[in-house]
Amino acid sequence: MQKPIIEFTNFNFQYRAQSNPTLIDINLIIHSGEKIIIAGPSGSGKSTLGYCINGLIPHYYKGNISGSLWIEGQNSENLKIFDISKYVGTVLQDSDGQFVAQTVGEDIAFALENDAIDQKEMISRVEKTSRLVDINSHLGSTPRELSGGQKQRVSLAGVLIDRVNILLFDEPLANLDPATGRYAMELIDDLAKNTGSTVIIIEHRLEDVLWRPMDRIVLMGEGKIIADTTPDKILASGLLGTYGIREPLYVTALKYAGIKITEQMHPSSISLMNMDTIKKPLQHWFEQTAETKILPQSNAVLSFSDVCFSYSADRVVLENINFNICEGEMTAIVGKNGAGKSTLCKLICGFEKPEKGTIELFGRDMVHTSIRERADFAGLVMQNPNQMISQVLIRDEVGLGLKLRDVPQNEISERVEATLRVCGLYSYRNWPISALSYGQKKRVTIASILVLEPQIILLDEPTAGQDLRHYTEIMEFLQTLQKRGKTILLITHDMHLILEYTQRAIVIADGKLICDNHPAKVLTDDSVIKPANLKETSLFSLAKSAAITDPFEFVKKFISFDREARQSCQQ
Amino acid sequence: MSAVKMLSYIKRDSPVHHLNGVTKLITFLAWTIVCMLSYDTRVLLAAMVLSIVIFRLAKIHLKEVGFVLAFIFFFLLLNDAAIYVFSPEEGVKIYGTRHLIFQISDRYTLTQEQLFYLFNVTLKYLTVVPIALLFLLTTDPSEFAASLTGIGVPYRISYAVSITLRYIADIQTDFHNISQAQQARGVDLSKKTGLKKRISGISIIAVPLIFSSLDRIDLISNAMDLRGFGKKEKRTWYRARPFQVMDYCVIGSVLFLSIIGLFITFSDGQRFFNPFLG
Structure with missing residues (x-):
């Protein structure tokens, strides 16, 4: 051969x-x-x-x-x-x-x-x-x-x-x-x-x-x-x-529907898969499964109204952006590279000022607050932990923000220890940061923001380059924070993340907000997918191939079923 | 944004941009040597006028370098003040006469000689700075590396120079982002804070900057190894550019002017032009 x-x-x-x-x-x-x-x-x-x-x-x-x-x-x-x-x-x-x-x-x-x-x-x-x-x-x-x-x-x-x-x-x-x-x-x-x-x-x-x-x-x-x-x-x-x-999402969906995956099915590609044996059980699952309704929205903690921003006159980065983020939500900001996602983040943190429109945090116009004051409301975790870490020991790094705010030493120790407990880092508190894994370092940077007790935590690509275990570790941790009432905003490319964890996705394409909806919508609607460089989820393709009456509903049901399944798995 | 990108190559179509990198390097070196050696006001003034003319020729706008210029200007004034504080009669010593304007205390006098001396010091920097800036802003780093190798510098060294220039802009962006994120955590670099706090604030920004830059270096050196950098004794350059007639002309005139400048400076046996005599 x-x-x-x-x-x-x-x-x-x-x-x-x-x-x-x-x-x-x-x-x-x-x-x-x-x-x-x-x-x-x-x-x-x-x-x-x-x-x-x-x-x-x-x-x-x-x-x-x-x-x-x-x-x-x-x-x-x-x-x-x-x-x-x-x-x-x-x-x-x-x-x-x-x-x-x-x-x-x-x-x-x-x-x-x-x-x-x-x-x-x-x-x-x-x-x-x-x-x-x-x-x-x-x-x-x-x-x-x-x-x-x-x-x-x-x-x-x-x-x-x-x-x-x-x-x-x-x-x-x-x-x-x-x-x-x-x-x-x-x-x-x-x-x-x-x-x-x-x-x-x-x-x-x-x-x-x-x-x-x-x-x-x-x-x-x-x-x-x-x-x-x-x-x-x-x-x-x-x-x-x-x-x-x-494994591919559509394979997970088949398993949820009780279908045994065999080599003969050609599970490596939806288009090659033999649908005859799959159709029935999949349709059956679709009819049997009910979607759990999402809780009604609480009050807005962050709102953008008609926000515009540009670095120079010839290049408008953001144009008339309007949205509200509610307390305790986990929201994804998605869109192709250079679409203005990072700028949006900078506007929230006050690193840049909007040219037009207002940004309100807790109903207060933030135009005259300094970067530092704003950090008490919204904290940013950068993508690469090495971009944030400046201290040798974990407890010093986490306590840095408090020290710089002249908080008394005994209060610093107290708050740092409490935060380290929440983050599962307490047993490492006296370790040098250099001894930690990437995922743990990431957690240190999240802790160093969390300790300042902001209501909103912004994360830039929190799971980029992480394998499934680290991804799950980081996301489950963020979910526990969310359950404690924190509002979480993520910039991400990861369609799995949107599907598995977020309640909403805000899609930015070429400086405009083109969609602000349930994740299932973002992953199935062609008029959103195309301009934002996303792709249709394989669940949707599977549902269409299996002649499911409402493929969009199928994706929604999968999302809610999957979240429950994973939750009961953990307990 | 403009502050982020300052000091890196600006692509333009100008006679200065068209010159070979080596020509610009030689000009910059000769210029610096002459202006640093000379305290001759006539030479310095001529050089300054010339540097402004070249600056205009290069089509670099003042606003593109405004921040850097202001920064340098500030240090220049600081330098002048320091000279005055430590040696208020330096000018008197140099020029040998004393034309008193007024007296502040026993030690601190203001003399025409001292003012003239400080004027010359300032002038020196004002002539060198535009040329140094131009050298950075108009030299395409890769072409510069190619030219350096052309005049016999080992290519590993010249490539290192080129790669440094390639990453200046990226590291500036990193600095900007890190500094903002650390300000949000409470680092205060404004004038309101004391010196000690400001120094510790700078280290809080510098440490992550260094570590993220080290990550970058690791990656680049891998990428270069994987594509055979350092394999051979010699290396060719995709963007190499031979010397043009213009380059020879410029180098010729620069050397000629430098010699004249030095000749005028030293013709009376010392580096200072003295208007107070006779």
């Missing part, structure tokens, strides 16, 4: 600074032209496996290797990272950070420059490769002028230009909005078809990756390969949940 292009045999790896091996007894063969997903929760070793393939191990990350790894018929022991970069092109998760050069053209040419290729040849090859990923009209643009999707295409062109056979993607969907993520998968698939490249995608968002057919899923857990088989078989096996990978 095809020849193996990557071959791990009894491969083990242990990072120098760690006491246990990260990869244990890996045996994996990848054939030329295959499309493979490597899935697994954080700490499963999936990224480490990727580093072994692209040569960052052992070139950059040192450690002990045993067993063998062959790449393109050569023992990797004898290959330098530069040799490997001729075979394996890596597209990193953060396509902005990966953008090394000043402009698109230079960044695509980067590998050629390092190879000391003649300038003339470089220019023609950059032109050709940029055409392949449709970025050729932006060769002179700087990274700031590009959207997330465009930056990713630049990264892709940057590795394609070296005519590599193997394309390795490290969580390619993490920073993209849903529609752009879908487009990225289509692009990757088409490229693989046209160039015959082998594609390896490290990703835990299975449903999104499976938008285009993939050959195999390699499931990793605790450093070992748990399963290495077709997507259909994996979905039927039920292993995903055990290893902290989210």
